[in-house]
Each structure stands twice: as structure tokens, then as C-alpha cells.
Amino acid sequence: MAMKSALKSIRERGLGSFLRELKEEGFLRALLDGNLMQTKLHNRGATLVGVDKFGNKYYQKLDEQFGRHRWVEYAEKSRYNASQVPPEWHGWLHCMTDHTGDELLMLKPKRYGLEHRENLSGEGEEFIYHSKGHFLNPEQRDWSRYQPWEPSKKE
């Protein structure tokens, strides 16, 4: 089955583009990354429920054991982690709701809804969250409670 579809795509698009796709889809990396390989194997026969704006793919297969029936294949193949799932898909993925992320995106507040950002802590000092008065916080808040008179302002 899998071989058949692979041969078909080689025939349609040529070997070069097939290999490139193989690499982009992470099949090469899956040889070393068991986790990814497991996901790839899991994907066979599952329905693709949706793709979010980052490219993460959400799969469902209802004849799997409950609890393993929904999963995500991260767009990022090398450095993936759970914080890359945006909040609208989080609920679907964790079976909190049956509404898919695309449906829930409608509920996102227009004016003050923030864009989702993955948690980059561990990637370097600048990505680590520091509380507002922390010494390393780049926007370190000024704790002085008064505003001094500045001589150069009005001179």
C-alpha cells in the first residue's frame, strides 16, 4: 500500500522531488528519531483533521485505543515540543472538546487576542521568562516610585 503510493508519486513527480519531499516530511530524520518514526507509522490509515497555521498536522483514528486516537505531527521535525501546539488546537488534541482548532479560531478575541508563541526557554538567556523585577528581564521594570526632575529637559 505504502510502496504503491510511493511508486506512484515517483512516477508522477520524478525521483528528485520525491526524495526532497521525503526529507522535508522528516522520513530521513525518522530513521534516527524513534518518536517521529512512531508518529509516522501511526499516521497510516488515520484521518487528517486539520493543519494549523504553523503547519502542525492533527490526526485522528477512532479505531485506536482511546487516548491514543488523536495526535499531532509537528511541523518542526527536529526540535518539536508540546508548546508549539496553539491554544485553539490544544483542546481538541487533549479531548477537552470535539471542536477542531479551525472552528475554535472563530472565538479568538479580535482586539486583544495575542498570537501564539512557543515556549523558547532553554534556547538562550533572552528567551527565558523573568518576572517583571528580575535583574535579567530585558524590560526590567523601574522600581523607583518617583520621577526625578531632569535638568536638561527644559534648559
Next chain:
Amino acid sequence: MGLGLLASRAMRPLKYSNSRVFIRSIVSKPELQSPEASSAAAATALEPDLPPRSPVGGARVHFPNPEDAIEVFVDGYPLKIPKGFTVLQACEVAGVDIPRFCYHSRLSIAGNCRMCLVEVEKSPKPVASCAMPALPGMKIKTDTPLAKKAREGVMEFLLMNHPLDCPICDQGGECDLQDQSMAFGSDRGRFTEMKRSVVDKNLGPLVKTVMTRSSVPHNFWLNRCVRFATEVAGVQDLGMLGRGSGEEIGTYVEKLMTSELSGNVIDICPVGALTSKPFAFKARNWELKGTETIDVTDAVGSNIRIDSRGPEVMRILPRLNEDINEEWISDKTRFCYDGLKRQRLNDPMIRGVDGRFKAVNWRDALAVVAEVMLQAKPEEIVGIAGRLSDAESMMALKDFLNRMGSNNVWCEGTGAQPNADLRSGYIMNTSISGLEKADCFLLVGTQPRVEAAMVNARIRKTVRANNAKVGYIGPATDLNYDHQHLGTGPKTLLEIAEGRHPFFSAISNAKNPVIIVGAGLFERKDKDAIFSTVEAIAKKGNVIRPDWNGLNVLLLNAAQAAALDLGLVPESSNSIESAKFVYLMGADDVDLEKLPNDAFVVYQGHHGDHGVYRANVILPASAFSEKEGTYENTEGCTQQTLPAVPTVGDARDDWKIIRALSEVAGMRLPYDTIGGIRSRIRTVAPNLLHVDEREPATLGPSLKPEIKSEMDLTPFGSAVENFYMTDSITRASKTMAQCSAMLLKK
């Protein structure tokens, strides 16, 4: 238990040698076991054998004529009260605090919240105690099941339309509705319908409204704010609109509240409907540390409490002082505090050759000042105290400059040749609370509404209470009570003095006439002539009698009275023109135009205000919220500030700076502590040590030599142009800037 504690126990001699202490016997009373005997015991216990309760808040009863006393019984206690007391007042004297919402002792009685229901014997229904006069022999019961049930029912009605806002409400924690629903309310509500909601009103930059919180069913409206606005503040801006459940409070045309006392509606609102806009969502009241101090933004010296959190002043609230501000304060006092956080001077600075200021340390700054000062000739040294200076620092400044050989020390706003000899010539002799006895006012060149809002509230109270006549001489203004605008200048004054003016007969016919002269006239050249004319009126109109002194001066600044008491009087009136060294101690409003260009100016103060721009050296000092200082208010009452928050940056107390400077200059002042400086003050003006006491002037103006000079006929000006911005603190305040932009624009 520590060893030491054990040892000390063992060493302590036994208090009781009697072994009874160690063996506690359990005694049962067999006589109480039988039902008949115990009911008999209960019957005897019905006699009030509880300890007598003390009146609520130390309330005292004053009997105008003793034969009018009537006797009532509160919870069984016999009680003597004067005729005309309400049931609620009687209960307060008896020590029972009746819950109330709409009743406020300083406002008229509305009687519409029904929270104060009590049971009165032989009355078919519970009575609203705030509106019910006590009658002889009335038996009032405040703690019966009927009264409790009535309160619970009223509470439920009041909470019916009240939103569940407490977690986000600024009143939370100091809310009457919260407290009383805890104490008297039911633990559940039966209200299942929709709550009423009301659109919020814009009452200007100071008062925030959440009108839904004030919605109580039907017209049981608390309306304390309406009564305050019309009765005390004297503005007709707040009123009620609509009927029934559609009734709401409003400013008929969404008008901004133009009163200078509008902040007080925040305090008197028993729910969270009116809260402070600058304080909104800034802090919770239980996080705040209260410091009881006094206000220095005008000469009234209102008693205030500064609420601070850490190094920050969070808000200012009034403190009760019947003699000065009752329980109100002006908006300037209440909302100026954000000025304490802006434009602060926090480092000593020296102006370099390029005209820019550079921050230096104290040692260098003081060395430079001392060096320049020692080079100047004694008569070229001038010291000017600012309008916010405390008595201690003014004493230090005067002592220091006197040691340097100069006698040109004065306080701004007192004019070139102030009269500091006769104390009666610059204080309010009637006293602020004494104004209530007056029945005729003559305001000469003063607009108390902007110069001293609390004095104006007192005059308004008197005008309302006993229909006192008010005559006003000065530029046209809006005093918020009925007054006759007699004229604009000395011409009218002269007419009254010669008895040609009809208002003269009003003064001479009055029982307790009061003349108030504004301190703005101190700046006029012909001030002596004006004062002698006023004294002539006082003499002819019988204003000064042994039992009544109605001749007053209304001062403008907090420092003025103490400065004149300490004798801060310039030696020559044109010392500025020849000055080579000027020491400005917080003086921002001095006219330095005539100062020679080569003069060296030291500015010691807490704000970068007008005074800084001509300065060569800046010495940062602490503001009134950060230091302990003595101030004397316009009626001659000495009061002290207490530090509420730490000083900012490298600032120091005013007197400490001068003391340090004197040592660097080699003229060491002999005091090192604030106690030392106060004992020095004792030798100059002992009344400044009698804190919280009003020291009346002993000698009247009759001792003054006759002055034969003509009055200049130019009309009086107004002393305060902008009520909201009078000193460096209020000028730095954003709230005050908003107020003057929104409220003073006509």
C-alpha cells in the same frame, strides 16, 4: 519554654500563698438545677447589671438648657438627653451603634434607607431611629428579634440591586454595605431576577462613579452625596432623576462637579458608587499604612491621614478635627499627592559653566555654597523661605543667616514690610470654628473659596445655619453662598469706614460681626493704610469686644503664620536688588527679575519648579510627607507633620541641610536634633511648641500706632489665580493639572 523563662518563673516569688490558687474546685449550684429557682434567678437578673456602656465614639451630650432634659430608656438603661435628640442620637449616647446608611451627622436627615430601624415600646411598627425624635419616657429596644429581623429585611432589599462587585470594587474593605451586610444581613439572598443597571456618569477627573452600585430599590436612595453637594459644598450639580426603580442620581446635564470639595463625596458614600479616580485600582485599603499628619497646601492646616504603601503615597484622607476641617478636606489637599512623585529633586546639583546642572555629592555642593557665601558681604546675603517651609527649618535659616551677619530673611507671600509685631494682625482671631457664631461677614480682598476652601465651607455653614449676611469687596467671584458684592477696591472700604455705605449698618447692627482680610493684600504697597481702615471699621462697628474678636486675616500659605511668629521679616524692602547671594528655601514664587545677574542663587527644595531655573546650586530637601515639621495654621493653631514615606534619592530634611551648611561655613548652629531646634524655637515663639493648641493673640490692634497714609484706589486683585495649582507640589501634580484644565475652563 526556654531555660531562662523557667528560671525566672522559679525565682519569682509566688503571688498567692493561699493554696486555693493551685486547686481549682468545681462547684455546681444546686439551687440553679431546679426550674423554679433558676427562673427566679433570671427574673432578678433582668435588672440591668451589665457594665454601663460608654457612648459611641466618645459622643458627649451638651445640654443647652438643663430643664429641657428628657429621660428615655435604651435597652433598659435610663438615659438623660436634651430635647430634640433623635432616637438614633439617644442610642449613640447610650453606647449602642445603630447601623445606618443614609444618616450622616453633618447632613440633613433623609430617613430613606430604613437601616436604622429599632423597636419602640407601644409602637406598632419598628421606627426609623434617625428621623424619629426621642420623646420623654420612650422605651427603645435595639436588640430585640423584631429589630434584628427588620434590619435583615432591609439589608436584603438594599442588596437586591447591588452588583456583586466587591472583588473589583475600590471600596472593598472599607465599605459600609460590606460591613453591615456581614453584621446584620442574611446569609443568603432570595433575589433571582435581573439586577438593575445604570449608566455611569462622568463627574470629572476626581470622582469615579459606578452608578449600578448605588442602585437600591425604589426611592430608598442613600443620596448622601446629593445632600453633601447641596448643603456643604454648595453646588446644585447632583440631583435625582426619574421615579421608582428608574430613579437615578445625576448631574442634570452631565455637568462636571465644579466644587472644590467634591472629593468628600468619596468618603461619605457608604457604598462603592463614588470612588476616587486617581486611586482607582491602585491599592487595597488593608495594604496601606496610615500616617496622621497635616496638610500644607493652604493655610488651613487640614488634618489628614496619608495612606502609603512602601515608599509611595497612595492617597490622602481627611481626619476629624472639629476646630479646623471638621471631616472634610479640599480637593487640592486630597488629590495633590501625585505631585509628590513627580519632578522630584533627588541629588545635589551644581550649574556648570555651560549652564547645565551636574549632579554632585553633598560634600562638594555644601563646600561650593559655603565658599560663595563667605565671599559675599553680610548685607548682600538674602534668605527666602518658601510657602511650604516648616517652622524648624525657618528657625534654622534665620539663625544661620543672622550668624552670617545678614538680617534679610523672610517668607514668601508676606510682603515687603510685614507686620510681625502684633500677632492679632496676621492670624484669624475668631478661629475657624468661631466663625459659626458670626452673623455678619465682611470679606476684604479675599476669596475664601479658592484661598482656603475649608474656611469657606465654614462660612457657608454659618450662612445656611443663621442666615448670616456676607459682604464681599474684591474682584467679582463666585462664592457658593448668598453674598453682596459691595465693590472691588479700597473705595468701598473707605465708604464703609466713613459709615456712608449701607453695609456699615449691617456690621454695626450685627451681634457677632466678622471681618476677614485676605493675605493677598500683604503684597500691596498701601497695605498699612488698608489695615488701618479695616481697623477703623472694626472699631466703629464694635467688631472687637472682650468676648468677641471678629477681625481676622486669612493667610494663604502654610508657612506664613509660623514665619511671622518667628520674626522672618526682611531688614530692607529692596534687598533683592542688591543681593549677591540668595538662599531660596523652597521659595518658588519670589520675583527674581530684579536680581543682579551675578548673584549666586541656592535653591533648596523638593521639586524642580520655578525657583530652580535661576539657581546655581540645588540642594534636595524632603517634602511635607517625608519629614517631621511644625506648621501653624491661619487661626494660630500649631500642628505637626509626621513622616509617612522615606525621602527620595539623596534628599535631606531642610533644617539638617542648613545645619550642615553652617558647619561647613564655620558658623556652627548649636543644635543637632529636632528637639534642640525646638528648644531654640521656645525662646522665640513658645506657642509653636504647644502642638494641636490654638494660641489666641493676646494684644489687640489698638496698640498699633496711627498710620496716616492714603490708600491707593486700585481695586483688589485675586490672590489665588488657580485654586488647583498654588505651590510646587500641586504644580507638579498631573491630577491637579487635569482639574485646572477641565474645571477652570469656562
